[in-house]
Amino acid sequence: MPKLTEVSKQSFDVQTANILRETIVSGGLEPGSRLVEAKLTEQFKVSRGTIRAALQKLHGEGLVVQTPYTGWHVIAITAHDAWELHNLRRVLDGLAARLAAEHIDTEGRKRLEAAYQRLCLTCTGNNQKAIANADFELHKLIVVLSGHSRLQEHYMLIEQQIRVFIASCDDQYADYGGIGLCHEPLVKALLAGDGDTAEQLAREHNSTQGDALISRLRLPEQRIA
Template sequence: MPGSSTISKQSFDVQTANILREMIVSGNLEAGSRLTEAKLAEQFNVSRGTVRAALHKLSNEGLVTQVLYTGWSVIAIDAQDAWELHNLRRVLDGLAARLAAERIEPAGAKLLQAAYQRLCQASEVGDPKDIANADFEFHKLIVALSGHRRLQEHYKLTEQQIRVFIASCDSGYSDYQNIGHRHEALVDAILSGDADGAERLAKEHNAKHGDALISNMRQMESQA
């Protein structure tokens, strides 16, 4: 367990969930790690009820699971989980990119360009956590720019698991500086209103590294 952190007593379960979420997504809490309400309550200086509410929230996001009689554990994504998230992401991102290209406006274009620049800057610095966060925020913005409320709701159901998957894919790159620039063609397609191109590029994006990650996970599982 990472070093002790203190949460403002006014923030309660939401802030507790936010901190635990970042610890999971960043890898500071490893997959399969056991979590107990008593230890977390002591670490964060909050009540066990606050911790329990936070863990239930993270459970709804698919980041932790409750183990009968023993507490909680951080999810461990296996090859089947990765395959499902990979294919679901391609469908959702493809539709979002198409719709964003069809309805892009000056205000949305500025937001997209800014998100792209943040991703490129994070890639140049090379911090894996910042790259994964900027990558996720970039794609989440495209979903928001789609203007499709139900698409956004479906994306939100698995977005934290998708964050974990994106971080896993990004970690497979040997050249972090190119991660940001790999999004340039997608940005150009959306800004130019090329709906067909935007959908195709979004579906193809990260396909190579996602497929490689799943293949490696399946191989490791078969050898276990």
């Protein structure tokens, strides 16, 4: 268990959940790691009820699971989980890109260009966590720019799992600079207001890395079977 920041007594379950979430998404806790309530209570200096509430929140986000008799564990994405997320992202991101391209205004273009530049700048370094976060924030902005409130609500339900998925896909790039470059055609289509192209590119985005991740996860599962 990595050393986590102690939570102030005023923070309670939300602050505890925030720290645990970032630790899980950034890979600070290995998939399948056991989360012991007593240890977390001591480490965070909060009550058992606060820890329980934080874990329930993360359970709702799909980041932790509770198994009878063994307790809480960090989610370990299976090949089927990755397949579901990959295909669901294609649908949601495709629709979001089309709508964003069709409705983008001057302010939206500025925000999109700024987010893309942040991603490209971040990719010049070797901070995988920062790259994955910048990657996710760009895609989340496209969903926001769609102006579709119900689409945004559905995206929020799985956004933490999507962050884990994006981080896993980004991990497969030999050169992190390629992560920024692969977003360029999509960003150009959005800035040009080309809904058809934006939707197609968003649906195809990271398909190679997504398929490779699914195949990689299937290997140990096939050995067990």
